[in-house]
Every structure is written in C-alpha cells, then in structure tokens.
Amino acid sequence: MxxxxxxxxxxxxxxxxxxxxxxxxxxxxxxxxxxxxxxEAFRTRLPDLAVIDIGLGxxxxxxxxxxxxxxxxxxxxxxxxxxxxxxxxDIVSGLxxxxxxxxxxxxxxxxxxxxxxxxxxxxxxASEPPDETEIIERGPLKLDTKxxxxxxxxxxxxxxxxxxxxxxxxxxxxxxxxxxxQLMHDAKLVVDEGxxxxxxxxxxxxxxxxxxTFDQIDTVYGMGYRWRA
Amino acid sequence: MSCRTLRTPFLCNPVIKxxxxxFSLSLRTKLAxxxxxxxxxxxxxxxxxxxxxxxxxxxxxxxxxSTANAVATALHERPQLMRLSETRRPxxxxxxxxxxxxxxxxxxxxxxxxxxxxxxxxxxxxxxxVQAILRGLERSTSRIWVVNRELKLVALAGSLKRPxxxxxxxxxxDGEDKSEALPTRGWNALSNFILPRPVEDFDDAIQADVxxxxxxxxxxxxxxxxxxxxxxxxxxxxIASAAYPIWSHDTVVGAVVVEETTxxxxxxxxxALERLLLxxxxxxxxxxxxxxxxxxxxxxxxxxxxxEAESAVDADGRLNNQLMRLVTASNSGDEIGDLSRSFSAxxxxxxxxxxxxESLAGRLSHELRTPIAxxxxxxxxxxxxxxxxxxxxxxxxxxxxxxxxxxxxARMSExxxxxxxxxxxxxxxxxxxxxxxxxxxxxxxxxPALIFEYSAPDxxxxxxGSPDLIAQMLDKxxxxxxxxxxxxxxxxxxxxxxxxxxxxxVANQGPVLPEAIRDRLFDSMISERxxxxxxxxxxxxxxxxxxxIAVFHVGTISARNLPDSNGVxxxxxxxxxxxx
Numbered sequence: 001m002x003x004x005x006x007x008x009x010x011x012x013x014x015x016x017x018x019x020x021x022x023x024x025x026x027x028x029x030x031x032x033x034x035x036x037x038x039x040e041a042f043r044t045r046l047p048d049l050a051v052i053d054i055g056l057g058x059x060x061x062x063x064x065x066x067x068x069x070x071x072x073x074x075x076x077x078x079x080x081x082x083x084x085x086x087x088x089x090d091i092v093s094g095l096x097x098x099x100x101x102x103x104x105x106x107x108x109x110x111x112x113x114x115x116x117x118x119x120x121x122x123x124x125x126a127s128e129p130p131d132e133t134e135i136i137e138r139g140p141l142k143l144d145t146k147x148x149x150x151x152x153x154x155x156x157x158x159x160x161x162x163x164x165x166x167x168x169x170x171x172x173x174x175x176x177x178x179x180x181x182q183l184m185h186d187a188k189l190v191v192d193e194g195x196x197x198x199x200x201x202x203x204x205x206x207x208x209x210x211x212x213t214f215d216q217i218d219t220v221y222g223m224g225y226r227w228r229a
Numbered sequence: 230m231s232c233r234t235l236r237t238p239f240l241c242n243p244v245i246k247x248x249x250x251x252f253s254l255s256l257r258t259k260l261a262x263x264x265x266x267x268x269x270x271x272x273x274x275x276x277x278x279x280x281x282x283x284x285x286x287x288x289x290x291x292x293x294x295s296t297a298n299a300v301a302t303a304l305h306e307r308p309q310l311m312r313l314s315e316t317r318r319p320x321x322x323x324x325x326x327x328x329x330x331x332x333x334x335x336x337x338x339x340x341x342x343x344x345x346x347x348x349x350x351x352x353x354x355x356x357x358x359v360q361a362i363l364r365g366l367e368r369s370t371s372r373i374w375v376v377n378r379e380l381k382l383v384a385l386a387g388s389l390k391r392p393x394x395x396x397x398x399x400x401x402x403d404g405e406d407k408s409e410a411l412p413t414r415g416w417n418a419l420s421n422f423i424l425p426r427p428v429e430d431f432d433d434a435i436q437a438d439v440x441x442x443x444x445x446x447x448x449x450x451x452x453x454x455x456x457x458x459x460x461x462x463x464x465x466x467x468i469a470s471a472a473y474p475i476w477s478h479d480t481v482v483g484a485v486v487v488e489e490t491t492x493x494x495x496x497x498x499x500x501a502l503e504r505l506l507l508x509x510x511x512x513x514x515x516x517x518x519x520x521x522x523x524x525x526x527x528x529x530x531x532x533x534x535x536x537e538a539e540s541a542v543d544a545d546g547r548l549n550n551q552l553m554r555l556v557t558a559s560n561s562g563d564e565i566g567d568l569s570r571s572f573s574a575x576x577x578x579x580x581x582x583x584x585x586x587e588s589l590a591g592r593l594s595h596e597l598r599t600p601i602a603x604x605x606x607x608x609x610x611x612x613x614x615x616x617x618x619x620x621x622x623x624x625x626x627x628x629x630x631x632x633x634x635x636x637x638x639a640r641m642s643e644x645x646x647x648x649x650x651x652x653x654x655x656x657x658x659x660x661x662x663x664x665x666x667x668x669x670x671x672x673x674x675x676x677p678a679l680i681f682e683y684s685a686p687d688x689x690x691x692x693x694g695s696p697d698l699i700a701q702m703l704d705k706x707x708x709x710x711x712x713x714x715x716x717x718x719x720x721x722x723x724x725x726x727x728x729x730x731x732x733x734x735v736a737n738q739g740p741v742l743p744e745a746i747r748d749r750l751f752d753s754m755i756s757e758r759x760x761x762x763x764x765x766x767x768x769x770x771x772x773x774x775x776x777x778i779a780v781f782h783v784g785t786i787s788a789r790n791l792p793d794s795n796g797v798x799x800x801x802x803x804x805x806x807x808x809x
Contacts, residue, residue, distance in 0.1 A: 011599055017606035024613060084598040086642055087649060105602035106635055109609040197697060198646075221664050221700040222671020 002028040003120060006047035008038045008066060009082070010057045014105070018051065021109045022116070035062040039069055046074055049119060051112075054083040054094065064097050071098040076126070078119040082107070088198050101161040103189075111188040115161055122148040122161075138171050138227070141216070155210045162187045163203050170217065170227040179224035200225055256531070260524040267516055271509040278501045285494045290456040290469050293371065293487045297473035298454065300373055300485040303362050304475045359384040370489055375475070376446060377483040389461075389468065389490050390431075416507070431465035431490075445472035449484035452476075458491070467491045530565050534572065541576050594638050594645075601638075605631055644770045644777075647701075651781050658806050659696045660689040661731055665724055668703050676711055685724035690731050691806040694782040702778040703733070705771040706799050710737035713797065730784070730802045738796035742788060750788050751776035772799075779803065 005027045009015040012033070019029040030047065032038035035056050050070060056062030067079055081094045081102040094102045100119060103112065125146045134146040140153040148164050150157045150171075159167060169178050169186040178186075180196045189195070200217060207214040218226045254262075363373050363386035374385040448455035449472035456471045470488035474481040560566065608627055616624055662685045669683040692699070703722075710720045714737035723734040742750065751772050772788075779786040784803035791798055 011603065013603040014599065014606055017603065017610050020610055021606065021613065084595045084602070087646065089649070105598050106605075106638070109606055109613070195646075197701075198650075219697065219700075220667055220671070221696065222668030222704070223674065224671075 002026050003048040004028040004030065004045075005116065006038065006042070006050045007031045008033075008035070008050065008056065008063065009053040010034065010055070011053075018109070018112070021113065025113055025116075027116075033057065035059055035066045038066060042070060042073065046070075046077060048123070049078045049080070049116060051080045051082050051116075052099075054081060054085060054090065064093065067094075067097040067099055076123065078123055080115065080119070082112075086195070091198070092202075095160060099160075103162075107189070114188050118148060118161055121146070136168075136172060138174055140211075141167075141171050141227075143168055143171055152207055152210045152214065157206050157210060159203065159206060162189060163199060163206070166199060167203060170225060174227040175229035177220045177223050177226045183224070256528040257521065257524040260520050261517075264517060264520045267513055270512075271505065274505045274509060275502070278498055278505060281501070282494060282498045285497065286458070286469065286491060289489065289491065289494060290458075290471055293469060293471035293489055294454055294456055294473065296371065296373070297471045297485045297487040300363065300375070300487065301473040301475045304359065304375065304483070304485065306477055356384055360386065363387075370493070371487055372489070373485065373487050375483055375485050378450065378481065380446065380450075383483060389466075389488065428465055428492075431461045432463040443470070443472070443486075445470055446484055446486060448472065449474045449486075450481055452481050461490075467495070527565070534565065534569050537569075538572050538576075541572075594641050598638065601631065601634060640770055644774055647774055647777055651698075651777060654695050654698065654781070656694050657696075658691050658693055659699075661692045661696075661699060661733070661803070662686070662688070662690045662724055664696045664699055665703065665722065665733070668700050668707075669722055672707055676707075678716060679711055679714065680717075680719035682719040682721045683723070684721070686726060690724065690726060692731060692782065692803055693806045694803070698778045698781060702775045702801065703735070705775045706735040706801075709771050709775075709799070710735050710797075713737055713739040715739050718796075726805070727802075730804050733801040733803065734798055736791060736796060736798040738791070740797075741790045741794055742797055751786060775799075775801070 005022050007015055007018055007022075007029060009018065009031070010033050015031045015033065019031045022029045030041065032041060033056075050067075052063045052066055052070075054061060054063035056066070059065070063081060063083070067081070070077060070079060075098075079099045081099045082105060083090065083094070083102070084105050086104045086106075091102045101115060103115070107115075134144060136143040136145065142151045142154075143164075144150070145168065148161060150159055150164055150167050157167075165187040166183050169183055183196055183199075187199075200219075204214070204217055207216070216228045218228055220226050359375055363375065363384050370387075370389070372385065372387040372389050375383040377383050443457060443459075445455035445457040452474050454471070454473045456469065458467055458469050460466070461468055467490065468488050469491050470486055472484045472486045475483040475485060604627070608624060608631065611624060665685060666683065669681055672679075672681055707720065707722070714720050718738040721734070721736045723732075723736075725732045725734070772786075776786050779801050782803045784801055786799065786801045788797060788799045790796070
C-alpha cells in the first residue's frame with residue numbers, strides 16, 4: 001500500500017503538478033484547496049504526511065491553523081510547510097506550529113521528493129531501536145542519520161529536516177569549512193545566502209537552549225561555516 | 230525589493246527658497262507694525278482735548294463779555310466819569326453841574342485856577358467813583374479796566390495773577406512731590422517736559438499797543454462788544470479779553486475791558502492731556518504686551534508645527550513613524566489646530582501609501598513566486614515524464630530563464646530581509662580587522678582570477694555591531710569592485726583608524742563613477758552596467774545593502790574616483806567602540 005500524502009494548496013496548477021509528481025513516485029496523493037475541506041477529510045482519515053501552504057484562499061494564515069489542528073490529532077505526523085512567504089518571521093512562526101520543515105515554493109520537485117522520502121524514513125525508524133552504525137559521534141554531538149535527529153550532550157535538539165542536514169554537513173567533518181553552496185546542496189535547498197545565515201542562527205539558538213555554553217559553529221567570514229573540532 | 234526608488238522624486242524636489250530678507254518679516258514684526266495703528270488713538274484724544282479747550286475758551290470769553298457788559302451797564306450814561314484831567318479841557322457848565330451834582334440852571338462862575346482845581350477834584354472824584362464801581366465787580370483772577378474815548382486808562386481793578394495763597398498751596402504741593410516715589414517724580418518730569426504747564430509768573434503789564442491796537446478795544450469804541458486772545462508781553466501766558474462799549478446817549482464814551490489769563494483752562498487742558506498720555510501709554514503698553522504675547526504664541530506654535538512637519542519626513546524622504554500624528558496644537562480648535570490636524574491626516578495617508586509601497590515589494594515577490602512555482606513544477610514534471618531530445622533545448626532555456634528569475638527574487642528578498650533583520654539584529658563588540666582578514670582569505674578562494682591586496686594595522690580594531698553584517702557589507706563592496714575591476718590590477722582592501730573611526734576602503738581600477746547616478750549610487754535599484762551580457766542579474770541593491778549596514782553601525786559610506794581617475798574607491802567610516 002502506498003503512503004498517503006495530503007497536499008493543501010489553493011493554487012490549482014501547483015496542486016496538480018505536485019500531486020502528479022508525487023503519484024509518479026508511488027505515493028497515494030489527496031489534494032485539498034481549502035482548510036475546512038482538508039480538515040473535514042483529516043477527521044475521517046489522517047494522511048501519512050501533509051504538505052501545507054500557509055495562505056489558503058481567503059485565509060491568509062489558514063495553513064498555520066490547519067497545522068495546529070493536525071498536530072493536535074497526531075503528534076508524530078510529518079508536516080511540511082510550503083509557502084511563498086520567505087520572511088524569517090513566517091518561518092519561525094511556521095516551525096513553532098510544530099511543522100517538521102518549512103520550504104519556500106522555490107524548492108524544486110526532486111528536492112521536495114527527497115525531503116518527503118527522508119521524513120518518511122524518519123517516521124519509519126522512530127519506533128525501532130537505534131542502530132549503532134547509523135550514529136555519528138563527534139564529542140557531545142550525536143547524529144542519528146537514520147532517524148534524522150541530532151543530540152547534544154544526550155539531549156535531542158529539536159531540528160527541522162533542513163537544519164538537521166546542515167548540522168550533519170558541518171558536524172561530519174569538524175574543522176572543515178563548509179561554504180554556503182555546500183550547505184545549500186546538502187540541505188537540498190535553493191535559497192539565497194541570507195537564508196543560510198538565518199538557518200545557522202536558528203540552529204545555534206536551538207543548541208543554546210540545550211547548553212548555554214554552546215559555541216561549536218564558527219562563522220568563517222567570506223567562506224562559510226565550520227564545526228569546531 | 231525595496232520601492233525606495235519610487236521615492237526618487239522626493240529627492241529631486243526643487244528646494245523651496247526662503248524669500249529674501251525684505252519680505253521675510255516675522256509674524257511678530259508684522260503684528261507689531263499693525264499695532265502701530267493704535268497710535269491713532271492718542272491723536273484722536275489730543276484732537277478731542279483741543280476741541281474741548283476751544284469750547285472752554287469760547288465759554289471763558291463769553292463770561293468775560295458778560296462781565297464787561299455788567300460793568301459797562303453800571304457806567305452807561307455817566308459821561309462825566311469818562312472825562313480825564315489829561316485832556317485839560319474846561320468842563321462845560323452843564324458838565325460841571327453834572328459833575329458836582331448841581332441842580333440844572335444853577336450857575337457857578339469860577340476863576341481858571343478854581344476851574345482847574347475844581348476839574349481836578351471832579352476828575353479825582355470820577356476816577357474814585359469808577360474805581361469804586363470796579364472794585365465792586367472785582368474778581369480774583371480777572372482784571373477790569375476802563376478806557377475812555379482817547380484810549381486813556383480811567384480805572385483798573387484786579388490782577389491777572391492768581392492770589393498768592395494758590396502759589397503757597399502749589400509750593401506745598403511741590404514739596405509733597407519731592408517726597409513721592411521716584412516713578413511718580415519721573416512721570417511728572419516726563420509729563421512736564423511733554424506738556425508745559427501754565428505759569429503764574431508772567432508779565433502782566435498793559436502795553437500801549439494793547440490799548441491802541443487791541444482789536445476788541447477798537448471794536449468796542451465803534452460800539453460793538455468784542456473779544457480777543459493775546460499773548461502776554463513775555464509770551465508766557467495767553468490772555469483772553471473782552472471789551473464792551475460804554476454808552477452815553479448815542480455815543481460811545483469809553484469801553485470796559487475785562488481780561489483773564491487762560492491759565493485755568495490751560496491747566497485743565499494739560500491735566501486732561503496728561504491723563505490722556507498716561508492712559509494711552511498704559512493701554513498701549515498693555516496692548517503691545519498682549520499682541521506680542523499673542524504673536525509669539527502664534528509664531529511659536531507655527532514654528533513648532535513646521536519643525537514637526539519637517540522632522541516627520543527624514544532626509545531620504547521616509548516617514549518618521551513616531552510622528553504619524555503631530556502633537557502641536559492638535560487639540561486647539563483654531564486654524565493652526567486645523568492645519569496640524571490636516572498635516573497629520575496627510576502624513577497618515579502618506580504613511581499608508583508608504584507602507585503600501587514598502588509592502589508592495591514583499592507582496593509582489595510573494596505573488597510572483599506562486600506563478601513561478603507553477604512554471605517550475607510544470608517544467609520539472611515535463612522533464613520527469615521524458616522530453617524528446619529536440620524539445621529538450623526549449624525546456625533548458627525555460628529553466629535557464631527561471632533560474633535567473635529566481636536569482637532576482639533572491640536579491641530582492643535579500644534587501645527586504647536585511648531591512649527586517651536590522652531591526653532585530655543583536656550587537657556585540659568585535660574585532661573588525663579579524664573579520665576583514667578572514668573575508669579577504671575567502672575572496673581569494675571565491676575569486677581565483679582576481680588579485681586582492683589587503684592592508685590593516687597590526688592591532689585589534691573594535692567595533693560595536695554585527696560581524697555578520699560587516700562581512701555581508703564587504704561581500705557587496707567586493708562583488709561590486711570585482712564587477713568593474715581590470716583583471717590585471719589588484720582590488721585593494723584597506724583598513725585604517727582615523728579620528729575615532731575605522732575607515733574601511735575598497736578600491737578597484739577600472740571605469741570611473743558615472744556622473745548621472747553619482748549622488749544616488751547607494752539608493753535602492755540604482756545600477757549602471759555597460760556590459761549586460763553576464764547571466765547575473767544586477768538590481769543595484771548591493772551598494773544599497775552596504776549603505777543600510779553602514780547606517781546600522783552609525784557609520785557613513787561614500788564613493789569617489791581614485792585621484793588619477795583610473796578607478797573607484799568606496800570608503801566606509803564606522804565609529805569605534807568607546808573603550809571604557
């Protein structure tokens with residue numbers, strides 16, 4: 001049985017294109033144009049993953065509300081925000097709603113597919129015991145590449161998929177400078193450099209919540225970032 | 230994207246010149262000038278007092294004439310009284326009889342000596358009689374005299390001068406004056422200076438020509454009562470006189486002249502004028518203070534309104550958000566309050582429009598992002614479905630165009646994002662030299678074809694701000710320099726410390742600054758590229774971002790041509806951290 005993905009997007013062309021691309025990957029796709037319609041359907045049956053646009057028809061923040069409702073129904077369900085808004089404020093509030101990732105509509109279909117696959121994989125292995133071979137340990141940093149989680153000094157950091165991939169790129173080779181292009185490529189993003197800076201800032205903040213003395217991510221001006229060895 | 234380009238008309242606004250000095254009288258000065266019209270009031274008062282004085286003089290003259298009339302009535306039909314010894318004319322027997330009060334028909338023959346003695350006696354008697362009559366009519370301040378036909382003075386009574394009691398009274402008054410307060414004395418001195426008071430100390434002699442040429446006497450001699458005003462011989466007082474003829478049968482035998490100084494009227498007049506002066510000066514001073522106060526208040530309010538209106542829009546034509554509502558006079562119901570309210574309304578509309586323009590960028594990129602996503606996802610679906618080789622080229626071209634479009638959006642959102650992040654960016658102390666050094670090493674990797682020269686003092690140069698932003702600014706400056714530099718010449722990046730500021734300088738050799746956009750180089754969406762063949766979109770946002778970051782660090786940014794006009798140098802001046 002194919003996995004079921006729900007797309008909530010008010011733009012018919014995008015909805016159809018995404019749905020088509022996902023069906024081609026073998027997913028079972030249901031598409032909704034508005035929040036009430038989607039909510040109605042979710043009450044009957046929850047999808048395995050939801051891709052939600054923030055502005056839905058005449059509800060400019062309908063996506064946020066839908067996400068909150070969905071999160072209330074299932075705390076584990078992977079949710080991806082897909083929005084034309086790219087301001088930091090929107091991203092932060094979107095992630096605060098409990099979404100697993102926040103993407104702008106610049107994202108290419110292959111990248112989107114990669115994310116969806118990764119999120120499904122993460123959901124699949126969540127219940128399995130950790131496999132030692134999949135864990136990269138760099139001092140206090142532990143990266144579980146299967147579950148796509150990172151922990152610092154034993155505490156799980158609440159990272160989005162994008163953030164995890166960035167931490168993974170940096171932490172895999174401590175001391176190596178990763179430039180923005182590399183980070184962007186590894187995080188499967190097509191964004192401008194300013195967005196990378198915002199992401200790094202958010203990652204630092206999330207680790208600082210776990211450990212006030214966290215100072216592992218260096219900015220190498222003019223080049224990129226580096227995980228301190 | 231920033232829509233600040235749309236604000237260029239603001240900057241190009243012609244400066245409204247202040248009118249030349251002659252016409253630029255302040256409101257206060259103008260009101261003071263208008264207040265000068267108040268000066269007509271004392272003039273009107275003066276005219277009124279003058280009129281009153283004339284009226285009083287007329288009254289005085291009429292009174293004098295009545296007195297003269299009364300005296301003359303007593304002297305009518307008594308011609309013997311008017312005959313004086315000086316004439317030495319023997320009296321006619323009738324006259325003598327009349328003079329001696331003899332019964333008619335009684336004849337007395339006399340010798341010439343007898344006659345002379347007798348006539349002298351008669352004269353004396355006549356004079357005494359006239360004097361007696363006059364004494365009966367004598368008044369304190371008037372002088373009455375009687376002249377005969379020959380204009381000889383027959384009798385005189387009274388004095389023009391006031392009794393001495395008045396003088397002593399005045400003296401005691403003077404004595405009191407001296408003990409009075411200085412302002413009062415000063416006021417007295419001033420009013421005496423402006424308004425001469427009548428004096429009692431004048432020459433009251435009756436001059437011959439008064440008798441000979443006095444129009445009133447002459448007229449009286451012709452039988453008509455008359456009045457006249459004349460100066461005293463020393464011109465220190467004005468004397469009003471009235472003459473009334475004395476009749477004997479049908480002939481005028483003499484005249485009664487009653488005269489008086491006009492001093493009483495003059496003192497009334499000067500008193501009135503003094504009061505007028507005092508009142509007008511007081512009223513004038515009060516009015517002036519009031520008007521000036523009012524004008525000051527008006528002009529202060531207007532000036533404050535002007536200052537507020539000016540500061541509501543900053544040098545870049547952006548609205549100052551704190552001043553959306555002008556506080557000046559906003560509660561007052563007068564025209565200035567109205568003006569301030571309409572200013573506020575205009576500013577609010579302007580700010581709404583500004584907000585609309587500023588959000589336009591964000592909304593535009595948002596709105597355009599959706600159709601681009603449609604195109605992108607469609608192209609990608611097309612590719613995934615498999616495209617025929619001969620059609621692939623078109624798909625590739627479309628994707629190429631899409632990529633460029635995406636880059637444009639990335640640039641636009643970079644500027645918008647920067648503006649947003651500047652408001653929340655945390656500041657810290659950092660060594661700008663270290664940041665620069667690291668950046669330059671990065672550029673050597675990023676631009677392998679270019680040569681970089683870096684010079685900085687061998688010490689920490691501390692700034693208070695954001696190292697990320699400084700690096701971003703340098704990125705923009707270097708990207709700009711790299712676009713214009715001659716490939717064989719180095720891009721020079723220098724850091725110096727100058728007067729409490731860190732001066733960061735990026736210089737490249739190549740074309741000089743285009744004159745046309747020189748002043749607007751750091752404005753949004755200003756770009757002048759001759760070579761447009763490269764795929765990178767140029768929106769003219771790089772230097773704009775650099776300027777925003779410089780301003781964030783309370784610094785300045787400027788661009789100028791190199792001294793020998795073979796390149797361009799951008800200098801950013803940033804204040805150093807004040808070491809505690």
